[in-house]
Amino acid sequence: MARILILDDDALLNKNIALALTNVGYEVICAATIREAEQLYARADLLLLDVMLPDGSGVELCRLIRSCSDVPVIFLTSCDDEADIVYGLEQGGDDYITKPFRLAELLSRIKANLRRRTVVLPLSDLTAAEQKLLEYLMMNKGRFVSREQLLGYLWDSRGEFVNDNTLSVHISRLREKLEQAGDAGRIVTKRGVGYQWIPQI
Numbered sequence: 492m493a494r495i496l497i498l499d500d501d502a503l504l505n506k507n508i509a510l511a512l513t514n515v516g517y518e519v520i521c522a523a524t525i526r527e528a529e530q531l532y533a534r535a536d537l538l539l540l541d542v543m544l545p546d547g548s549g550v551e552l553c554r555l556i557r558s559c560s561d562v563p564v565i566f567l568t569s570c571d572d573e574a575d576i577v578y579g580l581e582q583g584g585d586d587y588i589t590k591p592f593r594l595a596e597l598l599s600r601i602k603a604n605l606r607r608r609t610v611v612l613p614l615s616d617l618t619a620a621e622q623k624l625l626e627y628l629m630m631n632k633g634r635f636v637s638r639e640q641l642l643g644y645l646w647d648s649r650g651e652f653v654n655d656n657t658l659s660v661h662i663s664r665l666r667e668k669l670e671q672a673g674d675a676g677r678i679v680t681k682r683g684v685g686y687q688w689i690p691q692i
Contacts (some may be wrong), residue, residue: 494518496535543569557583563604616692628688
């Protein structure tokens with residue numbers, strides 16, 4: 492079973508999340524500071540990072556990790572401002588869950604983000620959200636997919652934090668990576684309709 496690192500300075504929350512994850516079979520590593528997490532993250536298959544920590548920002552830690560690792564990163568934080576969410580995703584985060592949250596939702600997000608370690612798609616450097624986005628577009632080859640359909644597939648529900656900006660960030664990053672790859676197809680946009688993946692000819 493996968494090993495998950497929880498970085499949060501709230502000792503009670505850390506303990507409760509660790510217990511819940513252990514009960515469903517995950518191995519858990521806990522950290523309360525950025526410094527501790529820096530020593531532990533290489534051992535984990537997925538990271539749950541708080542944003543506001545005593546010795547720094549989980550977002551900045553994510554950016555550091557992204558320079559050497561593609562391990563899935565889920566921000567778990569009370570910061571629900573739209574700008575903070577978009578910034579976290581732009582710095583390499585794969586998902587963003589705001590406190591308070593439902594345990595079932597957290598477990599679902601963890602499972603979805605771990606899935607990219609077993610799903611093989613044309614590109615190897617995609618984040619979990621980008622892989623899932625490309626997967627859905629490829630499944631719908633030959634037709635346009637609406638933004639609502641993409642949001643529903645990416646997160647399995649339209650949580651309050653999901654908005655057009657976060658989706659636009661993922662689409663923009665995915666489009667750039669497809670262009671750089673050159674042989675993985677491209678994404679076209681039809682205003683008012685949605686998006687379509689077109690394979691390389």
